[in-house]
Amino acid sequence: MRIDTAALAVVRDHFDRSMYPLLDHRMSLELRPSPTGFPKFEALRRIVGRLAPAQRTLFRLFRLGETVDDPAFRQAFPAEVAEALRTGELIERVADGWRSADLLVVPAQRMLLITGIPAGYPTAVRSPKAVFDFSTSFVAAALPASLAGCRVLDVCSGTGVQALLCAARGAREVVGLELNESAVTIARANAVLNGLTDRVRFRRSDLLAALEPGERFDFVVANLPYAPALDPARRPSTVAEIGNRLLWPLLAELPPHLAEAARGVVATWRSAGHAGRTYQLEAIASRLAEHGCAVGAYVDPVFDTVDGVLDLLRPEVGGCPDAESRMTELRALLESDTVALDGFYNQLVQFRRTADRPVLQEAVTFGLS
Numbered sequence: 001m002r003i004d005t006a007a008l009a010v011v012r013d014h015f016d017r018s019m020y021p022l023l024d025h026r027m028s029l030e031l032r033p034s035p036t037g038f039p040k041f042e043a044l045r046r047i048v049g050r051l052a053p054a055q056r057t058l059f060r061l062f063r064l065g066e067t068v069d070d071p072a073f074r075q076a077f078p079a080e081v082a083e084a085l086r087t088g089e090l091i092e093r094v095a096d097g098w099r100s101a102d103l104l105v106v107p108a109q110r111m112l113l114i115t116g117i118p119a120g121y122p123t124a125v126r127s128p129k130a131v132f133d134f135s136t137s138f139v140a141a142a143l144p145a146s147l148a149g150c151r152v153l154d155v156c157s158g159t160g161v162q163a164l165l166c167a168a169r170g171a172r173e174v175v176g177l178e179l180n181e182s183a184v185t186i187a188r189a190n191a192v193l194n195g196l197t198d199r200v201r202f203r204r205s206d207l208l209a210a211l212e213p214g215e216r217f218d219f220v221v222a223n224l225p226y227a228p229a230l231d232p233a234r235r236p237s238t239v240a241e242i243g244n245r246l247l248w249p250l251l252a253e254l255p256p257h258l259a260e261a262a263r264g265v266v267a268t269w270r271s272a273g274h275a276g277r278t279y280q281l282e283a284i285a286s287r288l289a290e291h292g293c294a295v296g297a298y299v300d301p302v303f304d305t306v307d308g309v310l311d312l313l314r315p316e317v318g319g320c321p322d323a324e325s326r327m328t329e330l331r332a333l334l335e336s337d338t339v340a341l342d343g344f345y346n347q348l349v350q351f352r353r354t355a356d357r358p359v360l361q362e363a364v365t366f367g368l369s
Contacts, residue, residue: 160187
């Protein structure tokens with residue numbers, strides 16, 4: 001897609017005049033709640049089929065990712081809107097008519113968000129450029145109600161939703177960092193679509209590499225990837241190191257960019273743990289305590305097994321010549337008699353820098369048993 005401010009303004013006006021968010025909300029009342037943010041395709045498709053023709057075409061294109069024929073397309077969109085969709089490269093011509101450019105437009109968190117088509121939808125013909133899932137709503141719910149006057153850093157921005165939410169809650173400036181170039185483009189388009197370009201900037205960045213040495217932030221949000229990942233060049237020696245390879249570099253690079261009274265939320269997923277706590281949390285708390293940060297966390301059990309997590313980790317080491325021995329080592333760590341492991345947990349870690357708390361204290365945990 002292409003960032004064209006004028007074209008996106010025309011597109012947004014059309015979605016608003018078509019009452020797209022309202023219709024989407026009404027349809028959601030007849031659908032089962034979806035932890036991913038995307039309802040079951042066939043269930044949504046049946047309800048979309050009950051809409052009036054113009055709205056049905058709009059939802060088929062941008063909520064389902066289906067192809068629509070040329071007569072239906074021309075009936076649904078005035079000429080200036082069709083031109084804006086083409087200018088912004090939100091649609092593409094195909095043999096059978098028109099389809100979205102592997103993108104959906106989804107009302108979420110009181111915004112209108114461009115996102116990739118989730119892999120579970122049959123209309124997804126390519127890997128999603130950027131997509132939000134159930135973790136997005138969890139992290140959004142952990143954001144402060146007000147960030148008035150704050151300078152905010154959003155790491156692993158994806159579609160940009162967390163950065164945009166922070167701006168909508170009063171942040172004076174938000175910097176979003178994302179490695180995937182296509183996702184950066186989508187995030188920038190979402191800033192335009194939601195009228196927040198005056199306070200939100202997105203940069204392509206490998207973790208914090210795009211930050212200047214002197215940049216400091218009052219609030220940090222980092223929604224790390226949901227799938228567990230490993231550094232292929234490094235063999236974990238503890239259970240705490242199994243999971244997200246981005247976490248430890250982030251904690252090492254972040255402190256110089258924290259303001260004196262900084263606070264933040266870091267989300268990690270599928271962390272090994274026991275009795276409502278994770279080994280990763282203990283390591284996070286220890287590292288942040290070195291920089292005067294007190295830590296608390298929401299910890300929630302998930303229904304992953306050791307075998308399931310190992311299957312997710314296998315692609316991370318699949319290209320290594322010693323892949324099988326590494327997988328054996330990972331299993332041995334998780335099943336060691338010295339590790340009390342009762343499962344895996346998702347966690348949202350809150351931290352706050354406080355001058356009077358320079359030493360490590362036990363992290364407070366909240367959540368479900």
